[in-house]
Amino acid sequence: MLLEVKDLKAYYGKAQILHGINLGIEEGEFFALLGPNGAGKTTLINSICGLVKTEGKIIFNGKDISKLKPYERVKLGIGVCPEGRKLFPEMSVEDNLLLACEDGCEDRLEFVYSLFPRIKELRKNKVKNMSGGEQQMVAIGRALMTNPKLLLLDEPSMGLAPIVLLNIRDALMRIKEETNISILIVEQNVHLALELADRVALLIKGEIVKEGSVEEMKDIEKHYFEV
Ligand code: ATP
Numbered sequence: 001m002l003l004e005v006k007d008l009k010a011y012y013g014k015a016q017i018l019h020g021i022n023l024g025i026e027e028g029e030f031f032a033l034l035g036p037n038g039a040g041k042t043t044l045i046n047s048i049c050g051l052v053k054t055e056g057k058i059i060f061n062g063k064d065i066s067k068l069k070p071y072e073r074v075k076l077g078i079g080v081c082p083e084g085r086k087l088f089p090e091m092s093v094e095d096n097l098l099l100a101c102e103d104g105c106e107d108r109l110e111f112v113y114s115l116f117p118r119i120k121e122l123r124k125n126k127v128k129n130m131s132g133g134e135q136q137m138v139a140i141g142r143a144l145m146t147n148p149k150l151l152l153l154d155e156p157s158m159g160l161a162p163i164v165l166l167n168i169r170d171a172l173m174r175i176k177e178e179t180n181i182s183i184l185i186v187e188q189n190v191h192l193a194l195e196l197a198d199r200v201a202l203l204i205k206g207e208i209v210k211e212g213s214v215e216e217m218k219d220i221e222k223h224y225f226e227v
Contacts, residue, residue, distance in 0.1 A: 001059075002027045002182050003048070003150055008056035010040070010047045010206075017043045019206040020056070025150065028180040030172075032193035034220060035203035041186040042083050044203070045154050048184070049073060049080050061149065079148030081156060085139040089128035093119050093138050096127055100145040112141035115171040133164030140171065144181075151175070153185040157192055165192065172196055190220060 003025040010018035017040045025031045035041050046052045050070040058066045065073055074080075087096050097112060098105060113120035116137040127135060136156055143151055156172075157165050169192060175181055176196065187193040193200065194214055201211040202220060210217065 001025065002029075002061060003184070004057070004059040005044075005048070006057040006059070008044075008047060008054055008058065010043050010052045010054045012043075012052070017052075017206050018047065018054075021203075021206075021208055023201060023208065023211070025182050025184060027149070027182055029199065030176050030183045030185070030197045032197035032200045033184065033186045033203055034188075034190055034193055034200060037188075039203045040206040041203055042154055043206075045080065045082070045152050045184070045186055048152060049078065049082075074146050077147065077149035078152065079143035079146040079150070080152040081136075081139045081143040081154065083154040083158075085135055087127045087135060087138055087142070090126060092124050092126060093130075094123040096138055097141050097145050100142045101147075104147065105145065108145050108147065112144050115144075115174060116141060116167070118167075131164075133160050133167070136160060136164070136168060137171070140168070144175075148181055150182045150184065153183060155186055155188060157187060157189045165189075169195065194218065194220070 001024045005021055005023045008018055008021040009016060021044060033041055043052055047054045048058060050068060050073050057064055060076060097109060101108060119134060119137045119141060122130060122134060127138060140156060156168055173196060185193060197214055199213055200217040200220060201208050
C-alpha cells in the first residue's frame with residue numbers, strides 16, 4: 001500500500017468531523033471518495049496533508065507521517081490540488097508552476113504543458129486574469145510539479161463548463177495511464193469519478209459507509225440517495 005489511513009479521527013476545535021476512517025490506496029491506483037456536502041471529504045484530504053488536528057495513523061510509503069508538517073509531507077511525495085485552488089493570482093502561470101518544484105522541473109513542466117496546452121499558451125499571463133477552468137489546470141499542474149507519488153484532488157470539476165471538464169478528465173486519464181502516480185479524488189460529480197476510478201468509497205457524516213471496486217459500486221447513486 002502506498003497510503004494507509006487507520007482509524008483516523010479529525011477535529012475542528014471540539015467538533016469531531018471524521019469518526020475513525022480506514023482506507024488504503026495502492027501504488028498507481030485511482031481512488032474516488034464520494035459523498036454529500038459536509039460529509040468531511042475536504043477534511044479527509046486536509047488531514048492527509050497535515051492541515052487538520054487528527055488522531056489515528058497515516059502511513060505513507062511505509063512511514064508514519066501522522067505528526068509531520070505539511071511541507072514535510074509534500075517532500076515525501078504528497079501533492080495536493082486543494083479546494084479553492086490557492087494559487088498566487090498576481091504571479092504568472094509558469095511562476096506558479098515553478099514555485100512548487102525543486103528539481104527535474106523542465107521535464108515535469110513539459111508534461112504539465114502536454115496535458116494542458118492551453119496553459120502553455122498562457123504561461124506568461126497572470127493567473128488572476130484567467131478563467132476558472134484554466135486556473136484549475138494550473139492548480140493540477142502545480143500539484144504535479146511537486147513530483148508526487150500520491151496526488152490529492154479536491155473537487156477538480158467544481159464549477160467548470162462541460163468542455164473544460166472533458167479536458168480535465170482527459171488529463172486525469174493520461175496521468176492514470178502514463179504514470180504510476182496514485183490519485184485520491186474527492187468529487188460530487190459521480191459520473192466523472194466512476195469513469196476514472198479503480199475503487200470508490202462513500203463518505204457520509206464522517207464515516208465510510210461503503211467501499212469497493214467501480215464494478216461493485218456502480219449503483220452508488222442509489223446508495224448515495226438512500227442514506
Ligand atoms: P463539501 O462538499 O461541501 O466541501 P465536504 O464533504 O468536503 O463538503 P468538509 O468541508 O470536510 O465537508 O466539512 C465537514 C464538516 O466540517 C462540515 O460540517 C463543516 O461545516 C465543518 N467544517 C469544515 N471546516 C471547518 C472549520 N475550519 N471549522 C469548523 N468546522 C468546519
